[in-house]
Amino acid sequence: MGAGKLPVLRVGEWVRFDGDEHQVVALAGTSVRLRSRGGVAQVVLLAFLLAAADFELLDEQQAVPAVEPLGLLETLPHEVLERARRWERHLVEVVTGRAPEAPEGAGPRPGYDPAASTLKDRDAAKAVELSAAGQPTSARTVTRMRLRYAEQGLWGLVDQRYTRGSDPVGRADERLVTAIRAELDAQTHASTGTRGRLMRRVRTALDAEHGPGVVPIPGRSAFYELVGVLAGGRHSFGAATTRRSLANRPVAPFTPTFATRPGELVQIDSTPLDVMVLLDSGVPGRPELTMVVDVATRTIAAAVLRPAGTKAVDAALLLARTLVPEPMRPGWSAALRMSASWLPHTRLLDIDARLETAAAKPVIVPETIVIDHGRVFVSEVFTRACDRLGISVQPARKGTPTDKPLVERQFSSIASLFCQHVAGYTGGNVTRRGDRITDEPLWSLPELQDLLDEWIVAGWQHRPHDGLRDPHAPRRAFSPNDAYAAMVAVSGYLPLTLSRTDYLELLPVHWRHVNEYGITIDHRTYDDDAPAPRRTLHRR
Template identity: 65%
Template sequence: MPLRGDAFVLRTGDWVSFDDTDHQVVALSGTSVRLRSSDGSETVVLASYLMASPDFAVTGADPLPELEPSGLLSTVPASVLAAAQEWERHVVEVETGLPSDAAPGSTPRPEYEPATRSLAERDAAKAAELGVGIRTVQGRRYAYARQGLWGLVDQRTTRLANTTGRADARLVTVIEEAVAAETPASTGTRSRLIRRVIKQIEETHGPGVVPIPSRSTLYKLVDRLSTGRHTFGSAVTRRQTANRPQKPFTPTFAARPGEQVQIDSTPLDVMVVLDSGLTARADLTIAVDVATRTICAAVLRPVGTKAVDASLLLAKMLVPEPMRPGWAASLRMAASRMPHKRLLDVDARMQQAAAKPVIVPDTIVIDGGKVFLSDTFTRACNRLGISVQRARPRTPTDKAIVEATFSAINTLFCQHLAGYTGPNVSRRGERVEDQAAWTIPELQDLLDEWVLAGWQARPHDSLRDPYRPKKAISPNDEYASLVAACGYLPLVLRGEDYLELLPVSWRAINDYGIRIGYRTYDTPDLGPFRRQHSGHTTKRGLWEVHYDPYDLSQVFVRTPRGWVTVPWVHLPLVSARFADFTWQHARRLATETGLDNTNEAAVARVLDTLLPRAEHGPDTRTAKVAGRTRAGAASHRPPAPRAPEPAPSDRTTEPAEVIPFGVFDAHAEAERWL
């Protein structure tokens, strides 16, 4: 229906409802409106604010018409839409005298001539023509004036379908509970769920009390109530869907490097070869900077990630990545776009550093894993002034960027390696264990090189050039851009800071040395501190001892003169470094053979035979422990601190260092030559 051009215009002198009070428009100036209330006070408001007010209305004017919902019109059946369009012809003819499809130059029929017939007479003529009541014609005109063609559609055909139909409400409730119970369970069939539903209804309400529809109707009802929940599909997808938060996802944003770093661990989808010859998957722990998408550090560990690994991850993040033999010269920081000279002025180690930025995090987002909630990790973060933010339980969207990075590593790196297992069992090939070719140290070196060449220099879809938004840039380019914008300059750690990130145990220094876990550590450098008070009264005079769970062959003691490296007294009996889990396994073996597991000499002899015997089996558990030990010992560590200066002495000649001979083991020597 055509409208007058001035039908919905605000003019000076009109009365409007605004802010629960009647106002008169006294002046219009650009986009401002001056209003005078009934009590005489005047207010100037913006026209957009005035018209957006919920209670705004022009007094005495017709309400604004509603636009036709074109999307809903496409859902109406064709016969219903044709009937509405036919009514539109009749309504327009009553209003204007001519139907909507009249040809140019047509004249109105006498009974619909607006010049000679009133609107009431035209309504009566149309009612007589169509054989309906006058009220029906008037109601259609009013509906058309408010909603257009949508007002003429038979609304009975537009009602939303009831998903449960005529099913009993008690039956619907039980089905919904059964569908919800399928979330943590293994995937079953619809028939199993229906059987459980019928059984539950009969136990709750009694047999025959609740009407049960036919089998086909039950299947349709179950399908409608389980829509979008993957009840009968993938169990992983079903659990992931159930864990999604109800609120809309909020993208994580950071404006400078280190503003937020997300850390997480996951088993890598690659079979690796342990030194024992067995194959197993490795745990990958990574730290991803949100602002630049830089993989600040990536650490591989066999079987299970320990608490110390998260702390070592911090140490690896905060020191420059050194170039290694065999790496291309293009991977040097000097060959990249990063501010190499500026960083070189801060730390000389940048001269031989690889092209990966050193990022000091302000906030670290972690999950509820024990590796990150340990005292070792939180103590390291507190020392470095890093805020730790814990993600909500079973809410991976809180650290979605690191989760997406794991997926990218599998796609861009892991699937090209020998021994790739695929993301799940349904995508795993045949005899993948036989295809494994890389050890953990070798795979760690490959991963470090790929991070530099395949990730840091590769354009990332989430990183965009601000001047060319359609062009993706690499994490290194984004780092260089943000450094120039925010003036970020990292202060990297020293090599000795590695010791600060190790776990701490408070012990006394006795005549025989230090005892930790049925092991004795001693060195002549402890001489001035034996039977002495450390000065820490809250620790009852005990000394601060740091140890590496992956290398228990030595510990580190903080003294007033600096760090003292203290070796294990029975180290000559053992042919290799050993970890904490190796020592515990050796104690269990000693107990099984009837030895005293508190006698460290006896345990040391068991430990010495543990690694060579694991090469031949068949003790699979022992072989796995041996492989984990050697992989942990092969990992990169900063150089050990220098020993403290010796105390002044009256002797002119220092005694020579005594190097004890190890016990000769013919089997171990033969294995070494072979």
């Protein structure tokens, strides 16, 4: 049902296109032949013509109607929508001369025959009819509603009071709103306080700027409600770390970290692990986890646990681990072999023989690595290792963890998916920590490292990830191994192998005196014929 017939492009119609007026002189399939008022002829595709920014059908009797916002119509109160539909029935009769509910074959009612009256006359007749029915209406109102219906459909007949967007702060004084927003902004780097503190500070700021009592402050409940609206999404009264992190987000619109092939972009970072372990000294302590994450596939390319205080050489060795296949360990299930996974093992094995006994975790060859400004990652040892391995270093902005969000989020995933199931779990903060953790049997650091390595292969690499989706099948989430199998088929695989000398160069350097019995490192003695000429010599 509508105000008129559906517009149709016909031969003889005039259209506006390409900055000029043209007449349609011929139609052939999806092609339209046009002739401008200056006599210039051209043939264009119908889709191109209709998509042109300045296209307009110039026939006044065939105005192109807008599609009604059906979703918004469903949100209206029933009585409001019914009122609009009653107006629609009246206007259809005004335009066509025949009411929608009229019997088939019935002619126009007196005063509404298009052959005997003008639109203006029918507008006036409808105004008289509505006024007599108890709905005072002028002819000008009918005309206005008819034009809105022709342009917007049923939505144009809806009471405008129900279509206006509401102001989230209501009728609050603008000076009060400005003062609250200023105080909320000031709390970004301050310690978290209460709404009561905010209320006192706002009152003080308003009195200082406008004079005591000039700007009225609403009651406590109304003030708190207004603050709740203005502080939405700021974490003004929550964790200070979250508040600062939110403040560091780039101004929208921004492009998220994105990569199209394995190794194109990786991120590295360290954090204390939420698990107590038994250190070599026999004292319980929290190890530090350093991890490399591949952006394209979300693969945990390497993850190493060290006692608190990761050194630069540890991070350098971590890079070397990304280039080496994860070996199968004694006791691991045969289902964890790469040959038993979705990874293209046979094709990769032809290129890299090291994959014959590898576990189901891909080898990531980093091209660019994103680091923060921690002393480990800006050290000469780490940067020279990246240079030696041909990896570009991309420093993140200071105080901006959102520059490497994937590895930051991965730490949280490891805490919830792995750490909480391990003996010695400490929780994310002291309020979540048990009081008898050290009474439990704790894993040693090497044992926990083996558990983590196995979980990465068996759990993480096969777990569907919400950030890995095919644009052609967005409902399906892919696992890191699935994503790698799809991408490596396009980007290829070129292994980078390190020699024995390369690994020795990446090892930490410790100066030791060569005694008659050999060298002592960490209370262990090592001896060989090679250092014999250096025995008992002192370093100069």
